[in-house]
Amino acid sequence: MPVHQLHPENWVDLYADYLFNYAIARVSDSELAKDLVQDTFIAGLKSAKNYKGDAAERTWLIAILKRKVIDHYRKINSKKGKAEVRINYSSDEGEGDWLEERVADPYSKGGDDSIENEELGMAIQDCLSKLPKKQATVFSMKTIQGMSTEDICNELGINPSNLWVMIHRARTALMGCMNENWF
């Protein structure tokens, strides 16, 4: 008997931001990331009959998105020679003439930081998806999109008092959700 079931009617509300963050971390282009999320949902609908219910809905969608990202890179690298790395020697620099000196330092902190930030982003999105929809929306608009209090109130038809109560509840819930690993 399957443990999980698909509910495509909830996909956008529950997983769109999570998948979008996953995609954008890999393709660094928000328009492309949006397209990949859309393609993932459509592919999910088409292959819904193959879903056995062993994995959680989100895990299954992420697996589809991973394939979409791989397909994207295969497509752009498919023409012969496109994947080659071209390095031009320059004579005006004193250092870095040796090819080895131009390769990224594997011990540099940069890579670790970006992986940690991505994990953090996914953890926040995971916790956000567990909040009531309105709280998550108000939190996202204020904290992530940086919208003004007035604009949010006008768009959602709420007053500033309601907005701050919702943001406060959202933040309190997020602190509880992320408590174990990040605080």
Add this chain to the structure above:
Amino acid sequence: MKISREKAKEICTKSQYGEATWWEILQLKVYLFFSKELAQFSAKNTKLTSLCEHANLQTLSEKDKEQLKKVLEENS
């Protein structure tokens, strides 16, 4: 001058976005002076702000989400 614990926490949240008034900040500071629990909450709240900044979070707009829902409906 006296405010409830929940109100103090709300002001603390508001101050994370730089939108608390000077009067609210004064009320919060007085409360913080006497309440260890609020001080802990305030530290966590500040940490959450810092985590959100470091996470470089991205989100789809409501318009994008509505568009996605429409596409899903058309394909289902």
